[in-house]
Amino acid sequence: MxxxxxxxxxxxxxxxxxxxxxxxxxxxxxxxxxxxxxxxxxxxxxxxxxxxxxxxxxxxxxxxxxxxxxxxxxxxxxxxxxxxxxxxxxxxxxxxxxxxxxxxxxxxxFVHAVKEIGVRRLAVGATYPDDMAALFAEFLRSAGAEIVSVGGTGAGVGESAAWGESELLALVRAADHPDAEAVLVPDNALLTVAHLPALEKHLGKPVLTAxxxxxxxxxxxxxxxxxxxxxxxxxxxxxxxxx
Known part of the structure; x- marks a missing residue:
C-alpha cells in the first residue's frame, strides 16, 4: 500500500x-x-x-x-x-x-508534469486575477517553459468551486492557443477530475489540473x-x- x-x-x-x-x-x-x-x-x-x-x-x-x-x-x-x-x-x-x-x-x-509529458509550449487557464495568473506564468518560465497564452478570470473561490463541465470547458477553450502543446489549470479549488477526459477530447491536447x-x-x-x-x-x- x-x-x-x-x-x-x-x-x-x-x-x-x-x-x-x-x-x-x-x-x-x-x-x-x-x-x-x-x-x-x-x-x-x-x-x-x-x-x-x-x-x-x-x-x-x-x-x-x-x-x-x-x-x-x-x-x-x-x-x-x-x-x-x-x-x-x-x-x-x-x-x-x-x-x-x-x-x-x-x-x-505542474513543472514536473509538463516535463513528464514532454511538452514546453503552454497555455494557462487560471481563475486568478490577471496579476496572479502572470506570476504563475513567470514561475513556469523560470523552470524553462514557454508560455504562449495566459488567461485569468478573477473568480472567487466560492464561485469557481461550484463550476461544472461547461464552465471548465469555457475556461480551457478561452485559454488555449494554436501553439500550445498543453493547457494548465492551476486552481486546487476547482473540481476537475471527473471532466478531464472531456476537456482533453475537446482540445485534442493534454490538460493538466491542480x-x-x-x-x-x-x-x-x-x-x-x-x-x-x-x-x-x-x-x-x-x-x-x-x-
Missing part, C-alpha cells in the same frame, strides 16, 4: 481526492489533511503566501507523518508560486525536513507510476527515456 499525504487548504475542491483514489486502485491511499485556508481575503497574495508557512502547517504535517504517508504534497498552487521559484523551493525543503519524507507542492507538480498533478507528484515522490486513463494524458504516458 502506498500512502499519499495531501495538505489541502480549506474546503472547496477536496472531493477530487477520493475520486482519484478510487480511479488509482486499491493499493493507493490518499490521506488528505485540511489546513487553515486564507480566509475572507482569499484572493490576496499575502494571505495566500501565509497559508504555506511552516508555523501554519507544522501540526498538519505531523498528522500526515503519524498516518504513515510515504510522500507529501502541499496542495495550494498559489500558496507555492507566490513565493517565487526560490521561495517555493525552500518551502518544500522545509516541509520535507518537518515531515521526514519526500515533499513537494502543486506549483512544482488536484490531478498534486496526486501524480505524490506518486512520483513515492516512486510509483500508474496507468489510469480516466485521469488524463498525464496518467497514460510512459515515463520519458532520458538520453
Amino acid at each position: 502506498t500512502a499519499l499525504g495531501i495538505l489541502y487548504p480549506g474546503h472547496s475542491g477536496e472531493d477530487d481526492y477520493p475520486r482519484i483514489e478510487q480511479l488509482l486502485g486499491s493499493n493507493v491511499r490518499v490521506d488528505l489533511v485540511h489546513t487553515e485556508a486564507a480566509g475572507d481575503d482569499g484572493l490576496g497574495a499575502d494571505p495566500l503566501r501565509a497559508m504555506g508557512t511552516p508555523a501554519r502547517l507544522e501540526a498538519d504535517v505531523a498528522e500526515l507523518r503519524l498516518a504513515g504517508a510515504d510522500a507529501l504534497v502541499w496542495a495550494s498552487t498559489s500558496g507555492g508560486f507566490l513565493h517565487g521559484h526560490d521561495g517555493a523551493r525552500e518551502q518544500i525543503r522545509t516541509l520535507a525536513r518537518m515531515a521526514g519524507m519526500p515533499a513537494s507542492s502543486t506549483s512544482f507538480a 488536484n490531478q498533478v498534486a496526486v501524480w507528484e505524490a506518486l512520483r515522490l513515492a516512486d510509483r507510476r500508474l496507468n489510469a486513463p480516466e485521469l488524463g494524458a498525464l496518467f497514460t504516458r510512459e515515463p520519458l527515456v532520458q538520453a
